[in-house]
Amino acid sequence: MTASPNRGLALTAGSLLALWGGLGFFFAADGDPGFFNRQGGMLWNAFGVNPALCFVWVLLAVVLLITGLGNTVGSRNGNLLVGALLVVFAVYGFVFVDTSANVFALNTTDNVFHAIVGVVLLLTAVGADKENLRAIRASARA
Template identity: 80%
Template sequence: MAIKEPSITASPNRALALTAGSLLALWGFLGFFFAADGDPGFFSRQGGMLWNAFGVNPALCLFWVLLAVVLLITGLGTTIGSRNGNRLVGVVLVVMAVYGFALGGTSANVFALTFADDLFHAIVGVVLLLTAFGADRENVRALRAAARA
């Protein structure tokens, strides 16, 4: 009997990849409009403000859009692919959060990060990692077993 790929609603990894990807895409595209309010440089340390909380510059907006593309493509793909995409983006966001917390107030802050940005990156990154490592185990086992058979 062939194992069918779980639907988006039956796979937490696929659903989260599409949800987080949509959120990052929205913030990335909106951020491009607000980034012009700050210093006009691509890697400016004083970017514009998105919703009066999130510091944005063109580099950070592009970063969010690229992560959104990864999540949306993997979310529309397979369960195993979305799990790997969630892991990758989760690790990148956690590293970005650590970077922001450690270097946010220094001249190395080339993404115009604020505390809200750092907190957002940490929360989304941890949720992506927890879902990638904890959900869809039965689905992935069944899919791999079917592929071997």
């Protein structure tokens, strides 16, 4: 597919988030149909979903898919951005899971998923493609 780990991961994670976001819209109606409801439906009996969370997943998927189809620098920046947002989302979920501020119907499974995917995206953005990025920068200077 591609020689860049950042591009490959961006396309893979983007596809996963797009699939879950799309399916989540159908299962979000199981609970209260409000957009920011705290008790959403369940996706695969594990992930709590509501329309707001599914919308966020689809937006993040669009960012990853667009940057993954671009160049190495763009996919690295996309992975960095989405990874940071998912880690912030995980922290938000762990802090506000049982409060009225949980407007995304997050549960522990959602929080662990966001933390793992976010950390993997961040580590790949920071650690991978160093040789590719050096070559790109060197050719830009020449």
